[in-house]
Amino acid sequence: METSSTDMEQARELVNSRIDQVSQELHEKVNKALHANPETCFKEFFAHDTLTSLLELHGFNVTRSSYGLETSFDVCVGDGGRQVVFCAEYDALPEIGHACGHNLIATSSIAAFFGAAHAMCRLNIPGRLRLLGTPAEEAGGGKAKLIDAGAFDPPEDIAAAIMAHPISKQRLNSNASLGDISGLAGPKATANHKFHVEFHGKTAHAASGPWGGTNALDAAVSAYQNVALLRQHIRPDERIHSIFEVGGTVPNIIPDYTRMNWCVRAPTIARADLLLERVKSCIGAGAAASGCRVSYTPSPTYMNLRANSTLCHAYVEDMDKLGKKVIALHNEGAGSTDMGNVSHVVPSFHGVFAIPTDPGVVSHNPNFAAAAATDGAHAEAITCAKGMAMLALRVLADDSIASKARRDFETPDETH
Incomplete structure (x- = not known):
C-alpha cells in the first residue's frame, strides 16, 4: 500500500x-x-x-x-x-x-x-x-x-x-x-560478552603455613595483569574491563575463593568472539599459574x-x-x-x-x-x-x- x-x-x-x-x-x-x-x-x-x-x-x-x-x-x-x-x-x-x-x-x-x-x-x-x-x-x-x-x-x-x-x-x-x-x-x-569468573583454591594460615594454601586472589590478580598486557595488542575500537567482586576476607587467611566480573567488547559479534577467546586464555593462565580451578558464568551476550x-x-x-x-x-x-x-x-x-x-x-x-x-x-x-x-x-x-x-x-x- x-x-x-x-x-x-x-x-x-x-x-x-x-x-x-x-x-x-x-x-x-x-x-x-x-x-x-x-x-x-x-x-x-x-x-x-x-x-x-x-x-x-x-x-x-x-x-x-x-x-x-x-x-x-x-x-x-x-x-x-x-x-x-x-x-x-x-x-x-x-x-x-x-x-x-x-x-x-x-x-x-x-x-x-x-x-x-x-x-x-x-x-x-x-x-x-x-x-x-x-x-x-x-x-x-x-x-x-x-x-x-x-x-x-x-x-x-x-x-x-x-x-x-x-x-x-x-x-x-x-x-x-x-x-x-x-x-x-x-x-x-558494540557487541559485549559479559561474564563472571570464579577462582577456587585452598585456604591456609597466611603466616604459619601459607605453603599449604592455593591462593585464589593470586589467580584473579594474575588474570587481571595478563589482560592488562593484552590490551596493548588489541584494536583501538575494542574494550576489556573488569572488577573484583570478591577478593577474600581477612589478610591472614589465604583466600580460597575470588570472583571477578568482566566485559569484552568489539564492533561486531564476530570480533567480540575472537577477543573473548584471547581474554579467556589470559584468565586460564592466571588460574594455571596459581594452581586454582576456574569457572565461568556467562550473562546474555549483547550483539552489536x-x-x-x-x-x-x-x-x-x-x-x-x-x-x-x-x-x-x-x-x-x-x-x-x-x-x-x-x-x-x-x-x-x-x-x-x-x-x-x-x-x-x-x-x-x-x-x-x-x-x-x-x-x-x-x-x-x-x-x-x-x-x-x-x-x-x-x-x-x-x-x-x-x-x-x-x-x-x-x-x-x-x-x-
Missing part, C-alpha cells in the same frame, strides 16, 4: 496533537515517577505497575508480566498485517539511579505509542502497533530473554522495532564535524547494533519537519545495548536524542541522572516521540519503506 503525502501530513497533525495532549501526564506519571523510584534489572516492579496501570487507564488491553518475565508487559492495537514494536526501557543503575536516562526512554516510547495508535485508529491505517516493556537493559539482557521467549515471533511479521536513548547534548556536539545537532538516527553500539539505513533516513526526514537536525548514520560509539540483539532478529531503529546537561557530563554519572529529571530533557523526549511515531506509521502505511527496511536488514552493512 502506498500512502499519499496528504494522508501522512494528516497523520502528523494527529500524532503531534495527541502527544502534546498527553505530555504533561507522562511527565508526572512516567518520567518523574520512574526517576524518583529507580529500580535495577528484573526488579522494576514499581515501573511495571505504574506503566501498565497508566496504559489501562487509557483503555489499552495490557498483558502484564509477559513472556515469563515479571516486569515485562505487552500492549497491541490493530489486527493483522505487518507490525511495528515500540520498545520501552525503565531499569536504572545501582546507587546512581537513572543515570542512563531510562525514565526518558519509557516516556518517549509510550508517547510515541499513544501518538501512533491515535493516528492509526483515526485514519484506519492497517497493521499492528505494539508497546513492549523491556526490563533489565543495563545488566540482565532483558531483550535477549524476550527474544528467546518469542516476543518477536514470527520475526517476518515485524517490519520494525523502534526506540531511542538520551545522550548529553554537550557530548553529542563535541564533534565539530557534526555541527550543532539534536540527535543520531543510527549510532554505533545493526543500523537500518531506510529507517534511519525516514526518521531524519520526520525530525527535520519538527525543526530538529539529526544525523542519519554515525560510525562512532563504544557502548552496548541489548537492542543490538533485536536488530539481528528484525529491522530495528535505535536513535539517540540530546538532552541539556552541564559541560563534561556523560551517562552513567550522577549528574546525568539529575539532567534526566529536567523539564528540558522531557521536552526532548517528547519531540523524539513524535518522530518515532511517524516512523512507525510510515513503515505500516508505505510498502516501499517497509520493503526497503527489510532489504537493509537482510543485507546489513557491518562496516557501520
Whole structure:
C-alpha cells in the first residue's frame, strides 16, 4: 500500500496533537515517577505497575508480566498485517539511579505509542502497533530473554522495532564535524560478552603455613595483569574491563575463593568472539599459574547494533519537519545495548536524542541522572516521540519503506 503525502501530513497533525495532549501526564506519571523510584534489572516492579496501570487507564488491553518475565508487559492495537514494536526501557543503575536516562526512554516510547495508535485508529491505517516493556537493559539482557521467549515471533511479521536513548547534548556536539545537532538516527553500539569468573583454591594460615594454601586472589590478580598486557595488542575500537567482586576476607587467611566480573567488547559479534577467546586464555593462565580451578558464568551476550539505513533516513526526514537536525548514520560509539540483539532478529531503529546537561557530563554519572529529571530533557523526549511515531506509521502505511527496511536488514552493512 502506498500512502499519499496528504494522508501522512494528516497523520502528523494527529500524532503531534495527541502527544502534546498527553505530555504533561507522562511527565508526572512516567518520567518523574520512574526517576524518583529507580529500580535495577528484573526488579522494576514499581515501573511495571505504574506503566501498565497508566496504559489501562487509557483503555489499552495490557498483558502484564509477559513472556515469563515479571516486569515485562505487552500492549497491541490493530489486527493483522505487518507490525511495528515500540520498545520501552525503565531499569536504572545501582546507587546512581537513572543515570542512563531510562525514565526518558519509557516516556518517549509510550508517547510515541499513544501518538501512533491515535493516528492509526483515526485514519484506519492497517497493521499492528505494539508497546513492549523491556526490563533489565543495563545488566540482565532483558531483550535477549524476550527474544528467546518469542516476543518477536514470527520475526517476518515485524517490519520494525523502534526506540531511542538520551545522550548529553554537550557530548553529542563535541564533534565539530557534526555541527550543532539534536540527535543520531543510527549510532554505533558494540557487541559485549559479559561474564563472571570464579577462582577456587585452598585456604591456609597466611603466616604459619601459607605453603599449604592455593591462593585464589593470586589467580584473579594474575588474570587481571595478563589482560592488562593484552590490551596493548588489541584494536583501538575494542574494550576489556573488569572488577573484583570478591577478593577474600581477612589478610591472614589465604583466600580460597575470588570472583571477578568482566566485559569484552568489539564492533561486531564476530570480533567480540575472537577477543573473548584471547581474554579467556589470559584468565586460564592466571588460574594455571596459581594452581586454582576456574569457572565461568556467562550473562546474555549483547550483539552489536545493526543500523537500518531506510529507517534511519525516514526518521531524519520526520525530525527535520519538527525543526530538529539529526544525523542519519554515525560510525562512532563504544557502548552496548541489548537492542543490538533485536536488530539481528528484525529491522530495528535505535536513535539517540540530546538532552541539556552541564559541560563534561556523560551517562552513567550522577549528574546525568539529575539532567534526566529536567523539564528540558522531557521536552526532548517528547519531540523524539513524535518522530518515532511517524516512523512507525510510515513503515505500516508505505510498502516501499517497509520493503526497503527489510532489504537493509537482510543485507546489513557491518562496516557501520
